[in-house]
Amino acid sequence: MTAVAVEEESFFVELARARVHTRVVGQGSKTLVIVPDPPNLIEHHRDVIESLARDFRVICFELPGFGRSQLRNGARFSLELQVEVMAGVLERLAVRQAILEMSCLGALVGLRLARLRPELVERLVLAQVSTQERMRTWAKGTDVCGLIHTPRVGQALVSLGRRFIARHWYQAALPEGTDGRTRQRYLQPTLQALREGGDFELASAYQSLRRAGALDYGDIRQPTLLLWGRADRTHEGASARDLLHALPRAELVELDGCGHFPTLEEAGRYEERLRAWLRG
Incomplete structure (x- = not known):
């Protein structure tokens, strides 16, 4: 297989209300x-990006x-x-x-984008x-005494304890x-980013989720592949089955031995499954 030249340098997309750290690799049609699951970063996806760049234009x-x-x-954080x-x-x-x-x-956020801007998401x-x-x-259950959900208190708590939380x-x-x-x-790439002033707006994300209006899943017509790592101890007792039944065109793949990051922990299995699903 021909090696793909990899663009090592990331860059920032400058928007009116955000400065977005971005990397683009590959020339596929x-x-x-790929949007990392915080506190994961672009760095966590490097190997997956470089492998998938053989077949796709990959934006992370x-x-x-x-x-x-x-x-x-x-700008105020919100979904x-x-x-x-x-x-x-x-x-x-x-x-x-x-x-x-x-x-x-x-x-x-991805589900809302797919509903509101279907021309962007296939x-x-x-x-x-x-x-x-x-x-x-789930978010409420992970928040001891509801402190993270409390405006200002949650932000201060996460700011002080973000390395411990990571x-x-x-x-x-x-x-x-x-x-x-x-x-x-x-862990180490995340700690390095935090030492360099990286953001970790966990409290704002939790509070935004509590404020968010209802989502009409029936309007989301895109084919959807749901992945669930069964060894994820942060989601014990939960599953994606409710979302599977709510979305009109969803398929669920449950992965034994995977935790919260199935696309990273079992990158080879993920890539194989992704390509098979796209072939249809």
């Missing part, structure tokens, strides 16, 4: 947009308020703003009919996500028994 960017992407000009920013990035990069891959709470690949209602319940998250999100070297491979 189909565009695959971090949501504003996370990693090296920032809100600007007094609606995230949709606006995502649409702006795709328009700036001349994207139409993309395959959009997102995870967890970010996947709720297909959805969504990992570790259920309906908005179920995800709201360590705890990777400890719980990866399957039980994950070796220390693997866990550090996830």
Whole structure:
């Protein structure tokens, strides 16, 4: 197989209300947009990006308020703003009919974008996500004493404890028994970004989810591949089955031995399954 030249340099897409850290690789006829699940970053997806770039134009960017992407000009974090920013990035990069891959709470942004701007999104690949209602319940259950959901208090708490939260998250999100070297491979890029001033607006994301209006799943007509890692201890007792039944054109693949990051933990299996699904 011919090696693909990889563009190592990332760049920023400058929008009115956000500065979005982005990387674009590959020249394929189909565009695959990968949005990391915070606190994951573009760096976490490097190997997957380079492999998929053989067949796709791959665009990877971090949501504003996370990693090296920032809100600007007094913009307030909300799901609606995230949709606006995502649409702006795709328009700036001349994207139409993309395959959009997102995870967890970010996947709720992807669903809204697919409903509001169907010309931008041809297909959805969504990992570790259920309906908005179920995800709201999950977020509430992860918030001790409701502090993260409390405006200003939550932001202050996350700001002070974001490195501790990142360590705890990777400890719980990866399957039980994950070796220390693997866990550090996830953790260290995140800690480095935080040391360099990277954002981690977890409290704002939780609060935005609580404020968000209802989502009409019946209006989302794009074929959707739902992925669920069964070894994800952060979502014990949950599944994507509610979302499977809510979406008109969804398919669910459950992966034994995978935690919260099935597209990264089992990248080879994911790529194989993705290509098979696209062949239809």
